[in-house]
Amino acid sequence: MDRRKFISKTTLAAMASAFGTDLVFGANLPKGLLPLGLTDQDPFSLFKKDKDMILLNEKPYNMEALAHQLDDEVTPNPYIFVRNNGLVPQDIDVNKWTLTIDGESVSAPKTYTLAELKSKFKSYTYQLTLECGGNGRAEFDPPAQGNQWAVGAVYCAKWTGVRLKDVLNDVGIKSNAVYIGYHAADEHLSRDPAKEAISRGVPISKAMQEETLLAFQMNGEDVPLIHGYPLRLVAGGWPASASGKWVQKISVRDRVHDGEKMGGDSYKVPCSPVAPGQKVQEEDMCIIESMPVKSLITYPKSGAMLSNGKKLTIRGHAWAGEYEVTKMEYSIDFGSTWNTCPIRKPVNRLAWQHFSAEVSFPQPGYYEVWARATDSRGVSQPMLVPGWNPKGYLNNACHRIAVKIT
Ligand SMILES: Nc1nc2c(c(=O)[nH]1)N[C@H]1C(S)=C(S)[C@@H](COP(=O)(O)O)O[C@H]1N2
Numbered sequence: 001m002d003r004r005k006f007i008s009k010t011t012l013a014a015m016a017s018a019f020g021t022d023l024v025f026g027a028n029l030p031k032g033l034l035p036l037g038l039t040d041q042d043p044f045s046l047f048k049k050d051k052d053m054i055l056l057n058e059k060p061y062n063m064e065a066l067a068h069q070l071d072d073e074v075t076p077n078p079y080i081f082v083r084n085n086g087l088v089p090q091d092i093d094v095n096k097w098t099l100t101i102d103g104e105s106v107s108a109p110k111t112y113t114l115a116e117l118k119s120k121f122k123s124y125t126y127q128l129t130l131e132c133g134g135n136g137r138a139e140f141d142p143p144a145q146g147n148q149w150a151v152g153a154v155y156c157a158k159w160t161g162v163r164l165k166d167v168l169n170d171v172g173i174k175s176n177a178v179y180i181g182y183h184a185a186d187e188h189l190s191r192d193p194a195k196e197a198i199s200r201g202v203p204i205s206k207a208m209q210e211e212t213l214l215a216f217q218m219n220g221e222d223v224p225l226i227h228g229y230p231l232r233l234v235a236g237g238w239p240a241s242a243s244g245k246w247v248q249k250i251s252v253r254d255r256v257h258d259g260e261k262m263g264g265d266s267y268k269v270p271c272s273p274v275a276p277g278q279k280v281q282e283e284d285m286c287i288i289e290s291m292p293v294k295s296l297i298t299y300p301k302s303g304a305m306l307s308n309g310k311k312l313t314i315r316g317h318a319w320a321g322e323y324e325v326t327k328m329e330y331s332i333d334f335g336s337t338w339n340t341c342p343i344r345k346p347v348n349r350l351a352w353q354h355f356s357a358e359v360s361f362p363q364p365g366y367y368e369v370w371a372r373a374t375d376s377r378g379v380s381q382p383m384l385v386p387g388w389n390p391k392g393y394l395n396n397a398c399h400r401i402a403v404k405i406t
C-alpha cells in the first residue's frame with residue numbers, strides 16, 4: 001500500500017517549511033501523529049504570531065492581541081486573534097478540497113472544487129471586522145465561563161473571495177430558505193467523528209449580502225491555516241463565530257440552523273435585560289446578530305508618559321456591526337465631559353473606521369483617556385460593562401488607557 005496515503009505531500013511540505021528543513025522519512029508518519037518538533041513548537045512561531053500576544057488556551061488554541069498591537073488599519077497576521085473550538089485540521093490537500101452546497105432549501109446539492117469556485121465566480125476584496133462574541137468577557141461580574149478575553153479578540157483584515165450569494169444563486173435556492181449553516185473540517189476535541197466542533201450560520205438575508213464572502217485570501221495571501229485555509233466563510237459585523245473556518249459544506253436551511261453551538265445558550269443573550277447572575281430559560285435567549293458599537297484606543301499603549309504642556313496624539317478604530325459609526329468622543333475626566341473627534345468613513349461597509357485626536361491635559365497627574373463611539377442609529381457605547389448575560393457576550397464598554405503627565 002502506498003504510504004503516502006497516510007499524509008499528503010502538501011502537509012509534508014508545510015511541515016518541512018515549519019522545520020526549515022526536510023522531514024526525511026515524513027511519508028512514513030502515520031496520519032494524525034504530529035512530529036514532536038511541531039507539538040513542542042510554541043504556538044506563536046507555529047502560527048506566525050507576535051510573541052506578546054496573550055495565549056488563553058492551548059487545547060484548543062486561543063490567543064488574543066493587546067490593544068496597541070491592533071494599531072494598523074488592516075490587521076496583519078501576527079496580531080490576529082485565534083479562536084478555535086476544536087482541533088485545527090492537519091492534513092489539508094488543497095487540490096482535493098471541495099465545497100458542497102446542500103440543505104432542505106436547495107433545488108439540488110452541488111459541489112465545487114476550489115479551482116471551480118475561483119474560475120466560475122467573480123472575486124471581491126473587502127476589509128471586514130470580525131470580533132468574537134465573547135470579546136471583553138473578562139469584565140463581567142459574576143464571571144462567565146469561557147475564554148476570559150480582554151479587548152483583543154477583534155481584527156479587520158482584507159478578505160478576497162467569491163460572494164456566497166453568487167454561489168447560492170448558481171445552485172438555486174428555494175423561496176422557503178431562512179438560514180445557512182456551515183460545516184467545517186476541524187475535528188471535535190473528543191475526536192468523535194460524529195460530533196462537530198462548531199457549525200453555525202446566519203439568516204439568508206445576511207448570507208445574500210454583497211460583503212458575505214467565501215474567502216481564499218486574507219491580506220493578499222492564502223488564508224493562513226489557523227484562520228481557515230483553504231476556504232473561509234466571512235460574515236463581517238456579526239459574531240465571528242458565524243464566519244466558519246475550513247468550510248467544506250454550506251447547508252441552506254428551511255429553519256434556523258441547528259448545528260453545534262447554535263442551541264442552548266451559545267452565542268445568545270437574554271432577549272430582555274436580566275439581573276446579574278439570574279438564570280435565564282432557553283426560550284428567553286435570543287441569537288446574537290449584528291455586533292454592538294465599540295471602539296479601541298490603539299495608540300498610545302496604556303501607561304503612556306508625557307511632559308506637562310504637551311499634547312497627546314491618540315488614535316484607534318471604531319466599528320458598529322451592521323451599522324456605521326457616526327460620532328466619536330473621548331473623555332479625560334472619567335466620563336464627566338466628552339470631546340468629539342473626527343471619525344473616518346469605512347473603506348467599505350463592515351470595515352472598522354479610524355479616529356485620532358490631539359488631547360490636552362490641564363496639569364500634571366494621572367489621567368485616563370476613555371473612548372466612546374456612537375452608531376448611525378444613535379446608540380453609544382456604555383461607559384462601563386453593559387447588561388450582564390449568562391455567557392458574557394457583547395461587552396462593548398468604553399476602552400480606557402492610563403496616561404501620566406509629569
Ligand atoms: N470551523 C471553525 N470555524 C470557526 C471556529 C472554529 O472553532 N471552527 N471558531 C469561530 C469563532 S468562535 C471565532 S471568534 C472565529 C475566530 O476567527 P479567527 O481564529 O480567525 O480569529 O472563528 C469562528 N469560526
Ligand SMILES: [Mo]
Pocket residue numbers: 083131132133134240241
Ligand atoms: Mo468566538
